[in-house]
Amino acid sequence: MRIADSRLGRELRLYADHCFWFPPAAVTRQGSRAVWLAIMMGAFAVIWVFWGTTSLAAEMAICAVGAALVISAVVGVAVIRRARSMPDDLASAPPNLKLFWGSIAFEIVAAVVGINLLNQFGQTRFDMPWLAFVVGIHFFGIGAAFHTSLHHWVGGAMCGVALASLIALPPANPSAADQVNFCDLVVGIGCAMVLWAFTFLSFLHAEKRVTR
Helix, strand or coil, X not given: CCHHHCHHHHHHHHHHHHHHCCCHHHCCCHHHHHHHHHHHHHHHHHXXXXXXXXXXXXXXXXXXXXXXXXXXXXXXXXXXXXXXXXXXXXXXXXXXXXXXHHHHHHHHHHHHHHHHHHHXXXXXXXXXXXXXXXXXXXXXXXXXXXXXXXXXXXXXXXXXXXXXXXXXXCXXXXXXXXXXXXXXXXXXXXXXXXXXXXXXHXXXXXXXXXXX
């Protein structure tokens, strides 16, 4: 018997499908979607914390990123373990792939163009709030593509974090080069918390739908 046809081969293929490849068309399966979200959102949460803590001392930044890794791992493992037994939601509508990829394209173009313009005008202090705002807006398109209102709440929360961070916006000409950028810190930690909450809430929402 070939390995590919054995039980081990089938389990390896299933593991690979769950952990490494989730095209948008396959996300209609609730269990796979929960796993995909746990992995992707956990990774993005760590990236946000990394970006937000660049102005901290090296030791503090390393501790913050390490804590983010632990939180993402705990959230991911908890969701993945529960998602294994989640049945399919056969009544769910397929995603709108054109809208999905359109939202991704908007996010990339708006982020790159906006940050380049801010840098050209010497306003790099607005980079993180702008990035968070663009990512938040793109969640509205993702929500429409997957027919879920939860994405809209996440998008609103990220836009709110971006706007709230402006309260801590550093001056145009900071007096000290080693000054902590509290604006970036608010954006990084805030967006990470939104994504961790989104992972849990999305899983609970999906679980509630398929167990009705």
